[in-house]
Amino acid sequence: MARVGVFVCHCGTNIAGVVNIPEVLEAAEKMPMVVSATDNKYSCSEPGQASIREAIIENNLNRVIVAACSPRMHEITFRRALASAGLNPYLLEMANIREQCSWVHSDNKEIATNKAIEIIKMAVAKVIRHEPLYPRQVGITKRALVIGGGITGIQTALDIANAGYGVVLVEREPSIGGRMAQLDKTFPTLDCSACILTPKMVDLSQHPKIKLMTYAEVKKVTGFIGNFEVEILHKAKKVDHLKCIGCGICWQKCPEKVPSEFDLGLGKRTAIYIPFAQAVPPKPVIDLSHCRYTKYLTWVATGQEGKKPPECRICEKLCPTAAIAWDQEEQLFTEKFGTIVVATGYQTYDYSHYKEYGSRDFADVITGLQLERLMSASGPTGGEVTRLSDGSHPKTVAFVCCVGSRDQQRGRPYCSKVCCMYTAKQAIMLKEHDPEVQCYIFYIDVRAGGKDFEEFYLRAIDEAGVIYIKGRPSKIYQDGKKLIVLGEDTLMGRPVEIPVDLVVLATGMEPSAGADELARNLNISYDTYNFMVEAHPKLRPVETHTDGIFVAGACVGPRDIPECVAQGSAAAAKVAALFSQDTLTTEPLIAVVNQARCIGCLLCVTICPFKAVDYQTTQDGRLIAATNESLCKGCGLCIAACRPKAIDLRGFTNQQILDEVAGLWL
């Protein structure tokens, strides 16, 4: 038999100033199963809570109504009060008579009092149906998976490992390093990018707690926080990295030369290759789509049609440790993890949609990232900036900002954030490379919000003599050896035409290819551009709506290096905090299946947004639904869809809600 205690809070005058408390108490006493109704000046204060505790014990209450503020405010507080009186904390129901009564009906005290009574009446009807609920404990696999080996992933992995937990880092390219490895210098300090990144890469590869998996991809994810199972595909490297010593003879002697992805097509690499000199691991993979021996094998396998390709195998012949492994195939491994951090980063916008800028037809229109490779001492030109058309040194250079950013028409309305600064950096660097260079930067707004950014922008004007032209160019075309940029100087309100030797398009950031597919695999949300969506943009920037999966860096939105590093560390801190516990407590307000009623139509399985409902087969062969308590978030979507009412939501059961409605008419 339920014994309900009603505690009406004055909240100073917040409630009592409008609602007639004695009248409410009198009415409450007469409600079904109510054994006591008392008031309190401030229920949430320590004396207030103490009086609730005492009343529970004294009157042997087993259900409690606190008629006060919104449950969003103090539900947790009063649950603790119940617990301290030895009562199950879930036997509490709050009647919101402040936010939804006294504060909004202060104009009519009589009406407010009546409404308060009815709200309490409904709460009483509901609380009678409350049952004790118990949180559950689940174990944690204290091992983290980091997806993506750019600066964000590297930082995350190092921080988690340094906290003492095991990490697996999966990178789909043959080397970690990501976009940062391609950069020459970083703004606004002009540090050499490789010089600050490579030590971290080496640290990572040598860390005893970190297992590095390059040339590998995450294929499938199942499970839940603390207990994920992840299928990782190891692509065939055709090189046994345990035997390989990274001597380099194979990639020096390989006869097949192809455009280097790392150098964005500006330089060449071989078919067996490491992407760049400081690659980690410093061991090669064979690119099968270009390898001559592979082509030979295909030729043999497809019936020897056409010309016979050379049966090369030079790498195999020269390898001192016999590390070339032609029989190596791609392999799928399943590993267990407690958490997953997504740090898949970005790629630069493909400007071939900008036909008015020549869509890749002009050799001397390049992207900012290509210029980085040209300026880098380890780049394809050894750090000399030359025109691709004729090898001459450009003397006038125009930069065009916001290519693939702030452009609704191309489906990229967002600001890519880093372009303003990197164009300034590149202009300064070009001036350093060659004092005769004159740079023009076409911009819409210079966005220099960041530490030392504005100063850096001024430095480009003061020291490098850059001419900033406010206006987005409309066309780039060739006239003889020159490129003509047509723009408007919007500050003067007049069209401008500048003939230049080189045009650099500051292409914006977009999520790495395949980010959407990965997000679907992980069951985390992504936006229309395929950027990952954080749980809360302000307060939970590295969490996702799926517990135990975190996001960091440029896969969430345009970020510069320091922000990526900070986010990587933030995600690592979240992981470490989780791993510092031995078990996880799960919320008991979740969906449960009454298997006897379930008819096995499995509509609930289809509509659950969290894949928290699965099905089982009973002994007599029936299909029935079963919820996973760790995945269920308690939204109740399945319950409303269930015709036989075989699934119910603890804390918001059909009985509770129906009685709450009916309570209004008691």
Place this chain on the structure above:
Amino acid sequence: MPGVDVITPKPITELRSWVETLSGQKVARCYQCGKCTAGCPVAYVMDPTPRQVMRALQLGLEDELLRSSTMWICFYCMTCAARCPREIDITKVMEALRLVSAQRKATPAQKDFKLFHNLFISNLNRFGRIYELGLGLTYNLLGKHPLSKAELIPGMLARGKLSFIPHRVKNTDRIRDIFNRIKAFEKQGKP
């Protein structure tokens, strides 16, 4: 240099709401990047430039806009609309400004453009088709530039490309009916 007027912005003006209704474009979307002007083949003879027209609309500089010749110089090549990163059809805005200007019988600073278009319409009204020589001659007469393009006339005549007699449609009444019904509709606001 003459002094400049101080601008008092008027965010909501009748002109702007007319332009927005007629063009279906949201003026406020423009973020003044200038790509329209940069690509406009005739921006160099415009004052204000297309971007400045958008700004003037945003600020509600009604008189300035109606005095300007920009929308009459614009010849609808639609380059601006095709390239606008904010997906504003600026050509439609220009068209709307023309319509308002025509309706209010405003006088642009450079009268010739508007004159040409008005003559074109009356030419159409009269013959149903365009009588190129007649249109050219009337324009030169009324616009007081008797020699414009005159040097081409002999060559054109020699090649049989101009005719002294207008091509008329057989039934010009039908054209006049269309004009009249439009006039009637515009007066009454309903068919």
Place this chain on the structure above:
Amino acid sequence: MAVSHEPRIVGFLCNWCSYAGADLAGTSRITYPANIRIIRVPCSGRVDPLFVVKSFQLGADGVLIAGCHPGDCHYTEGNYHTRRRFALLRPFLDYLGIDQERFRLEWVSASEGKKFSEVVADFTETLKRIGPREI
């Protein structure tokens, strides 16, 4: 005609957006008619059409379901399902004799305290205009 008819509205409000929005109306001290009784549910997707039917049977003059704006659901997609269910139920109830103006599905975010008060005021006004239900 009952001049002093005070309609009763049963409001199912999702915990994350609309209930918080109703709280915000309180925190901002925006007054609105006291005709609504609010039932907190985790998500508008929790609301079984049966609850709506029952509310009308029990004597409600109007039923309001309020949830997060489409795209903003705390559970990512609950409200899309809500929208589908009640898009079918509303005309059906109307067909069976419950004026469709008596049922509303609204999107109220946690920051729309003002909107919540307006919805309640407008709904109350509408229900007063239609008059009491004959049961």
Place this chain on the structure above:
Amino acid sequence: MKQSAYPYYPGCTLKASAKEYDISARLVCAQMGIKLEELDDWVCCGAASAHGIDRLLSIALPARELVTAQKFKAPLVTACALCFSRFKFAAYELRNEAMRNLIKYIIGEGEIQQNSDGVIHLIQLLDNNKDDIRVKKLLNGLRVACYYGCLLVRPKEVTNFDDEEEPQIMDKLIKLVEAETVDWKFKTECCGGSHMLTRPDIVIKLSHRLLYQAKQAGADCLAVACPVCHYNLDSNQKKIEANYKDNIGLPVFYFTQLVGLAMELSPKQLLLNKHFVNPMPLLQRKGLI
């Protein structure tokens, strides 16, 4: 040979300054077994003027012709790019039922069907039936810069023609007759349009830029699909050369004339003698006549 008929709207200029376009179009189509049936007693489409002065007029005029064309079971073919643009805009507006009813009242005759694909340009007609183009003489060695102008391609959602910046449809036709097309970036830049009377200086500046760029790209002639463009580039060329002290000398063909040449129609039939820049020396040099 198949025989199909299309309603045909030549437009005012094709009856005067662009006669050769009209004639060559009819000849080429006849060779392909296509009959162009000129609409009965057609009126001007309103051109560049009507839509800036009276929007209803600019829809009503083409709508009237669209109604006339409806009795054919084929789309209306326009030759002039400006007419094409006005017809496409009108058809676009007529998708709206209220507008259809209003325009029906204004033109006072016939029902208006809702069909925005009901209008095509002559290039599209040739492209759709390119199997019927029987090339008898290849135009090898001729380097053509295809110039599309503004109105065919823009705005894409209305004209639904080809890419707004780099269209290919005319290039395909020219390549079909084995002439070379040059890749240049000014295919859809403006020639100065209807400003030849009001501001000839603008036309001269813009047309010069086009001719100069075409020449730079290695073209020895231009192909156009619009009488206004032709007028600006051809009859003005002498003046342009004088103004810029630049020797250009690029003949400007209608694309129909080039296709006609490949069908072994004679230069005289195709009225090549009507051009201000005489194309004969070029054709002789290339051994094409």
Place this chain on the structure above:
Amino acid sequence: MIEEIRNKAKELLETKTVDCVIGYEPATDNLTSRPVFIYEPSQVNRLIFDETCVHNLSKYLINRRYKPTGIVAKPCDTRGINLLLNEKQLRRENLFIIGVVCSGIRKVRFNQIENSMPTKCQYCSQHTPVIYDFLVGEPVTEAPTHNYSDITEIENMSPAQRKAFWSEHFDRCIRCYGCRQVCAGCYCYECFGDELDPLWVGIRIAPGENWVWNTVRAFHLSARCIACGECEHICPVNIPLMLVNRKLEKDTLHLFDFEPGIDTEIVPPFATYKKEDKLGTGE
């Protein structure tokens, strides 16, 4: 036609493809027909098919889901089979469907076959079964059309008229639950109407409770009702239940472009959603 059914049934039973064929046999009134379960090849001559074969036999399949079963099915019944397949109540491999092309059956009243057809057939243009293993009759290739003139008529009533119309009908309901028992889509072990806690439908036979039952029964069949008309056929107090069901059918078609039981591959509307849904409610 009958011979074809009998021969097929015989073959199925003899080859042990199925161990039972569900079909129709003449009823004892020598006028109408009734369902029959044939287990022996020798018994197949009991099977008939004519214009009195009103029953939807697909519901019988639920209890035989694990046993290989043959069934004689009209187009509307095959939609029921599709529905049950979609809801994982049947196993396709255990089914052999003898589909019968049907142009409508006849009403029987006062021991006479009338000329008129029941509501379900009046508005039905699905004359070919949507799923079958063996087809009897010439398939109709014409695409089915939709006619909801009866529904529009009620929609066009004034709210007061509509309310009165339904009160008149629902007040008659004696809540025998025959409509549920006969329905192929009603196969819950425990119906919400039988549940005591929470008490969704009160035990009293009162207008309010009747209204809840009829509303929710129909709504539970929204996007599921396959218009076999059995509920209306069985109703002892002649409530025009097809008018209720078909309203939902009409709106489902209009809002979600969905017809239940036509194609098992199409995800039903309440199992999915579109972000860009424009449904007129909650805009």
